[in-house]
Amino acid sequence: MERSPPWRRSGGKAARTLALTRQTIEGAERGWNCPLSGMKWDFLKADILPRPPPGAQAVAIMAGVGVLTGLISSIPSPLPDILLEDAGFVLNAKGVPLHAGIAFGAGMAIMMWLWTNRDPAKCLLTMALTLIGWLAAVNTANDVFSAVVGSELFGTIEGAKANREVIGLLLAGVSAGAIGAGLTAFGSGIPAEAIRRPKSWILIVAVGAALGVLLYPAADLDAMIVLFVPWQAAVAAAIAYGLVRT
Secondary structure (H helix, E strand, O other): OOOOOHHHHOOOHHHHHHHHHHHHHHHHHHOOEOOOOOOEOHHHOOOOOOOOOOHHHHHHHHHHHHHHHHHHHOOOOOOOOEEEOOOOEEEEOOOOOHHHHHHHHHHHHHHHHHHOOOOHHHHHHHHHHHHHHHHHHHHHHHHHHHHHHOOOOOOOOOOHHHHHHHHHHHHHHHHHHHHHHHHHHHHHHOOOHHHHOHHHHHHHHHHHHHHHHHHHHHHHHOOOHHHHHHHHHHHHHHHHHHHHOO
């Protein structure tokens, strides 16, 4: 009777080891999980592009980033009010601090770098345009509110001015929210091609406009956190949804 080779008599241990090694190599090439630890190692490969996590996980993470930047934005500015010469263009104020735009812009830029594009120049443009969007939104809100309050809306009846202030804050919030979200979407679309699709950026702008109405309760309560946290969280979540939707 012919005897089997020693490595076969050992229960096929060498063959199983060889098969496991081959499986691990093939799995790494295809982005599979490591069979020993369950961790994915494909992010270490130079030819793998950054990508967001799947579906709801990406939306939840971005919403969390928005909550964090919104809380930072709600810290009153230690700087004095800063206006651009005589144009009345607000750069910084206690209630609408410049660092709010910087914080939100930095948060979006970092997530674009992690999830969409490792080009630092494109991600810095995301931050810059988000900051510009913040400044444009603040000054749009100021202009719209001033125009409505200074108008003849509701005439001279009792309570007319108070009514104009309510309408002014609502319109200012919607206008500013749409502009801020629009420029944020434009900036995010530089590193992320998915955000350039109409169905992505239209949703982002719509969310920003809708959440802009929170300017009224925020101003009424003198608590900008009521606006900053939900607005930034919702806009960030809409950006993530644009990245992962098919």
